[in-house]
Every structure is written in C-alpha cells, then in structure tokens.
Amino acid sequence: MRSVIVVGGGISGLAAAWQLRGRADVTVLEGQARVGGKLRTGTIAGITVDEGAESLMALRPEAVELAAAVGLGNALRDPAQSPTTIWTDGALRPLPAGHVMGIPTDPAALIGTGLLSPEGVRRAASEETLPAAPLTEDCSVSAYLGARLGQEAVDRLVEPLLGGVYAGRADRLSLRAAMPRIAALAEQGAPLLPALRRMRAAGAPRSAAVAVQGVAGGTGRFPQAVARACGARILTGTTARSLHRLPGGGWRVQAMTSDGPLTMDADAVILALPAFAAAELLRPHSPLAEEELAAIPHASTAVVTMAFSRARSHFLPQGNGFLVPAVDGHTIKAASFLSNKWAWLHDSAPSVFVLRASIGRIGEDELLDRPDRHLVRTAIAELHHAVGPMGEPLAARVTRWDRGLPQYGVGHRERVTRIREAVGKLPGIAVCGAAYEGVGVAACVATGRNAAKEVLADD
Ligand SMILES: Cc1cc2nc3c(=O)[nH]c(=O)nc-3n(C[C@H](O)[C@H](O)[C@H](O)COP(=O)(O)OP(=O)(O)OC[C@H]3O[C@@H](n4cnc5c(N)ncnc54)[C@H](O)[C@@H]3O)c2cc1C
CATH class of the missing domain: 3.90.660.20 (Protoporphyrinogen oxidase, mitochondrial; domain 2)
Structure with missing residues (x-):
C-alpha cells in the first residue's frame, strides 16, 4: 500500500487523511499537542466553547458532508435566525434582507436604517444605471465595488463582512479570490444589482450568514472526529522541520518531537500547512513555490x-x-x-x-x-x-x-496557479489548506480531498 505523510493536522490535513483511508498507509504529523488547528474548543466558566472557527459553511457541501460521514450528522445545528447586524453610528443596525456579502440588492431598503447616508443610498442605487464594462483583470474589492456602489457602501456594508471572514481590508483583498461570485458577474459586464436580484430570485446566492451550521458541543469536535475515523496514525507534538527527496523516489520528513528527532519516509507527502510553513519545507525543492507561498500575507x-x-x-x-x-x-x-x-x-x-x-x-x-x-x-x-x-x-x-x-490579495488566484504548477513538478508532493482556494472550513476540506486525489493519481 502506498505510504503518505500528511504534515499538518488541521481540518485540511485530516480531510486528506480521510480521503486516503483504505487506500494508503497514512501518518499525520501535527506540531501541536492536539489536532484541529483553527478548529478548537476550550472551556470558560466550566463551559465548552469554540475558540477558533465556530461554524461550517453549509452552502457548499464538503464540510457538512464530512462531518456527517465521521458520525457528527446528528450534532449539526443551525444557528438562531437573526439578520447580520452592523454596529455603527451608536447603534446596532441590521442589514436589510437580500444583501449578498453586504451588497444591497435593493438599496431602497437601506433608507432609514442608518447604515448609509441618503447620498450613500442614492449612490448605491445608481449602480443599475452605470455603464458596466466587463472586468478583464483582477482588482481589489474596493476598486470594483467602490466604483459601482460608492465607497460608503463598501466601507459600511461590504468591508465589515470581509473583516469577519478574512480579517481583511477591501482595498487589499482580491475581488476574484475573495468574492468569486461577484467577480464572475463583473466579468459578464452587466450592472451588478439586477444580476444579483435575478440570481436570488432563482434561489441563489443566499447570504452566507444564514447558510452555516455548527456542531453541538463545539465545531472544534469536528477535526477530532475526523482524526478518529480516518484510520491514520496521528503523531501530535511532532513538528516537521525538513523535507528531503529520496534517490529511489519518495520523500523523507525530518521532524522534532518532545522525545527528540524523528525521521520518516513515505511515497508521498501532503503539506497541509499555513503558506509560510509550507514555504519553509519547500524552499530547497522549489524556490518558486517557496517565494510565492511566502508572499501570501x-x-x-x-x-x-x-x-x-x-x-x-x-x-x-x-x-x-x-x-x-x-x-x-x-x-x-x-x-x-x-x-x-x-x-x-x-x-x-x-x-x-x-x-x-x-x-x-x-x-x-x-x-x-x-x-x-x-x-x-x-x-x-x-x-x-x-x-x-x-x-x-x-x-x-x-x-x-x-x-x-x-489574505487573498489582488492576483491571488494567479499566484495559486503558479504555486500549484511549481509543486506539480515535485512528484509525490501536494499542498492543501486555507492559503489556496478559500479560508472557510468547507473550502479547506475540498483542498484536502483534492490533495489526497493528487497523491493517489501520482501512483
Ligand atoms: C478565529 C478564527 C475564526 C474562524 N471562523 C471560521 C468559521 O466560523 N467558519 C469557517 O468556515 N472558517 C473559519 N475560520 C477559518 C478556518 O477555521 C481556517 O481557515 C481553517 O480551519 C484552516 O484549516 P487548515 O487545516 O488549512 O489550517 P490550520 O487549522 O492552520 O492547520 C494547520 C496545522 O498545521 C500544524 N503545523 C504547522 N506547521 C507544522 C509543521 N511544521 N509540522 C507539523 N504540523 C505543523 C498547525 O499546528 C496546525 O494544526 C476561522 C479562522 C480563525 C482564525
């Protein structure tokens, strides 16, 4: 059976291990004392709560499907229904229904909410009448949506949501990478608001805030359940320090544990790590991948x-x-x-x-x-x-x-293509994680699954 080392026991690496179950002999190396990465529970006043991610995107299937597959199906819970609310101008002000990532599909519904000035509402509403040349290259969220809806709408409606998801700023985040559905509409070169209204009337896109699920007892239970169910050997407290190509094929991982150094060989290695950690391990093998990974803020x-x-x-x-x-x-x-x-x-x-x-x-x-x-x-x-x-x-x-x-900066998708091309030249190596095609748990699960398929296809 093919041997695979997964470096990184966050949800991306564990999703890869799950995908490989029964098809490879898998070892997961995790530097911390427990698996899960940004999915983690802790206790406060004796109560178990999430300290990292608290919900799973349910608009796309990967995370909730995996949760169900590892025995958490009955523990998935909807949050209480409540509008997305912005704290501004001294009060909590709900975003009107129908917004898409803060973009008001019906700007008139903003009147009287105190979220935008009357001029800001008029400016957003004028989007429908502005000429819309097709977007041909990536730009920041702010550059595109500011020109369409006005800067006030970006600052007060869109950026707070981006701050929640990415801890990012609209003037730095890539429209194509951070708001791909909006970018796809922008590329068609038609006014945005009517297009979003049509999509909503057809059933999509719903606002992400009403399309998440949590896990009773804490979403931090999710990676623990995957780790138990995937059948992989899980070595916690084991930090990979270097990666070496073996002359006859395959790879050697040198790691540090509390008991001292550990050396392991495998046919393939999946790096399920933050970009900067993957960059370190790839430096001797692909300066291009290292440079591009290290450039992700x-x-x-x-x-x-x-x-x-x-x-x-x-x-x-x-x-x-x-x-x-x-x-x-x-x-x-x-x-x-x-x-x-x-x-x-x-x-x-x-x-x-x-x-x-x-x-x-x-x-x-x-x-x-x-x-x-x-x-x-x-x-x-x-x-x-x-x-x-x-x-x-x-x-x-x-x-x-x-x-x-x-942070998915302008040009992030092209950067990820370059990284994947560079890593593709290293047989038996695959990368996955939040740095690539989405920071949400569901997107991470998808990258983990794909990385597993890649190393199996290399066979
Ligand atoms: C505060 C916060 C809240 C969030 N809320 C949500 C949310 O509600 N919903 C949502 O969908 N997403 C949310 N996210 C995003 C999401 O949780 C993360 O993007 C996702 O969990 C990342 O998973 P990962 O496996 O790619 O990376 P990580 O979780 O970072 O896992 C990588 C693992 O690799 C290990 N590691 C690093 N270097 C080494 C090494 N050299 N050797 C061995 N192990 C190593 C790390 O210890 C870590 O466990 C949130 C993120 C944060 C920070």
Whole structure:
C-alpha cells in the first residue's frame, strides 16, 4: 500500500487523511499537542466553547458532508435566525434582507436604517444605471465595488463582512479570490444589482450568514472526529522541520518531537500547512513555490471569549452578534453572542451568557501586542457602548491566532496557479489548506480531498 505523510493536522490535513483511508498507509504529523488547528474548543466558566472557527459553511457541501460521514450528522445545528447586524453610528443596525456579502440588492431598503447616508443610498442605487464594462483583470474589492456602489457602501456594508471572514481590508483583498461570485458577474459586464436580484430570485446566492451550521458541543469536535475515523496514525507534538527527496523516489520528513528527532519516509507527502510553513519545507525543492507561498500575507487576530452570569447582569444583548466597519475606528471588529446563536450552548449552560469579540484585521498588529487584560477591558468597554451595560464577566479568556488568516490579495488566484504548477513538478508532493482556494472550513476540506486525489493519481 502506498505510504503518505500528511504534515499538518488541521481540518485540511485530516480531510486528506480521510480521503486516503483504505487506500494508503497514512501518518499525520501535527506540531501541536492536539489536532484541529483553527478548529478548537476550550472551556470558560466550566463551559465548552469554540475558540477558533465556530461554524461550517453549509452552502457548499464538503464540510457538512464530512462531518456527517465521521458520525457528527446528528450534532449539526443551525444557528438562531437573526439578520447580520452592523454596529455603527451608536447603534446596532441590521442589514436589510437580500444583501449578498453586504451588497444591497435593493438599496431602497437601506433608507432609514442608518447604515448609509441618503447620498450613500442614492449612490448605491445608481449602480443599475452605470455603464458596466466587463472586468478583464483582477482588482481589489474596493476598486470594483467602490466604483459601482460608492465607497460608503463598501466601507459600511461590504468591508465589515470581509473583516469577519478574512480579517481583511477591501482595498487589499482580491475581488476574484475573495468574492468569486461577484467577480464572475463583473466579468459578464452587466450592472451588478439586477444580476444579483435575478440570481436570488432563482434561489441563489443566499447570504452566507444564514447558510452555516455548527456542531453541538463545539465545531472544534469536528477535526477530532475526523482524526478518529480516518484510520491514520496521528503523531501530535511532532513538528516537521525538513523535507528531503529520496534517490529511489519518495520523500523523507525530518521532524522534532518532545522525545527528540524523528525521521520518516513515505511515497508521498501532503503539506497541509499555513503558506509560510509550507514555504519553509519547500524552499530547497522549489524556490518558486517557496517565494510565492511566502508572499501570501497573513492577518493575526485575537478572540476574547467572556461568560456573564444571567442572574447578575443588568442587561444581555439580543441577536447573534454584530460586525463593525473599520472606518468607525473601534477596536473590536465583530462580536458573536454565542448563547443566543447556538441553542445547544444555551441549553448546556442556561445560567450563563457566553459571547466573544474578535480583534485584529490585517495591519492592526500593534493592537494585538497589548496584554490579554487590555484586550478584555477594551472588549468590555466597546460592548458596553454597542449593546448596553452587561457588567463584569464571570470569566474571560483571550485566544490569539498569530498569522491565523491568509489574505487573498489582488492576483491571488494567479499566484495559486503558479504555486500549484511549481509543486506539480515535485512528484509525490501536494499542498492543501486555507492559503489556496478559500479560508472557510468547507473550502479547506475540498483542498484536502483534492490533495489526497493528487497523491493517489501520482501512483
Ligand atoms: C478565529 C478564527 C475564526 C474562524 N471562523 C471560521 C468559521 O466560523 N467558519 C469557517 O468556515 N472558517 C473559519 N475560520 C477559518 C478556518 O477555521 C481556517 O481557515 C481553517 O480551519 C484552516 O484549516 P487548515 O487545516 O488549512 O489550517 P490550520 O487549522 O492552520 O492547520 C494547520 C496545522 O498545521 C500544524 N503545523 C504547522 N506547521 C507544522 C509543521 N511544521 N509540522 C507539523 N504540523 C505543523 C498547525 O499546528 C496546525 O494544526 C476561522 C479562522 C480563525 C482564525
């Protein structure tokens, strides 16, 4: 049986291991003490909550299908239905129904919401009458949507959602990579709003916010379940340090464990790693892949999770949470009211209210240099302004995701093509992960599955 080493035990690597089950002898090397990467649960006030990703995209099938296949089908849960809400101008303001990634398909519905100025609403509505030359090359989200809808709509409606998903900024993120459905419409060269309305009338695209699912007990259970079910040998606390090509074919991985160095050989190696970590291992074998991978910027973020006593808090917020426009100058970029959003969490700890605030977009590293207690105080103070005085939390914890989210800059898709071409010249090597075709868990699962198919096809 073909032997495969998967380096990286996040959901991408585990999805690859699952795809290879029964068809290869698989070993997963994971540097941390447990698998899962950005899917991880932790406890606060004795309650298990997600510290990283809290939901799976259900608009595309890969993640929910895999969750069901590894025995979590009965644990998949819809979030409470609640509109996407923006904290701006001193209040929480729901985005009108019908938006697509913040793009208002019916700008008139924005009137009176306080989300845009009257001039901003008029400017967005004028999109339908603007000439629309077909988009021929990639540009930033801001360049395209700013020209179509006006900068105010980008700053106040679109960018908060991009901040939530990518911790990214609209003037840096690629339209083609970060908003592929919008880019596809732009390439047709027709006004956007009527095209989006037609697509919605035909049943798609729905807003991502109503098309996610979580896992009861925490979405962090998902990678653990895949690891158990995939039948692979899982070596945690094992960091791959170098990759060597064997003269007779195949590859050697040299790793470091708490017991000392470990050397393993295999027919194929899948690098299921953040781009910068894959770049290190590929440097001796493909300077081009190394250079392109190392050029992908990453945003660091921190998640501040807090538990409040329901009995002692004067006030608890409604809804699922909110997003914050970067132009408003607040520190938190989003808040998720976990106890409202996930019924399983409320039911498991009815006397406690758990929420989390996210801090840190690309370019905001100095914010994250501050100590945990500072981030907690800032989050409490801003939540107080946004939703009301909740009082002091029973417990708070800060989870830092250093370089946690790759940024799909302008030209990202072409960069990924170059990376895949360069890696394709190394027989028995495949790459997968959040750096390539989507940062969401479902996209990561898809890249893991594809990497497994690639190394099997090399046979
Ligand atoms: C705070 C946060 C919230 C998010 N929320 C959502 C969400 O709600 N929904 C959603 O769909 N997506 C969300 N995402 C994005 C999504 O979680 C990630 O993009 C995805 O989980 C990445 O999976 P991965 O396997 O590609 O990478 P990772 O999870 O980074 O896994 C890579 C693994 O490789 C290991 N590793 C690194 N170097 C080595 C080495 N040399 N040797 C061995 N092991 C190594 C790491 O320890 C890690 O476990 C969120 C991301 C963050 C940071």
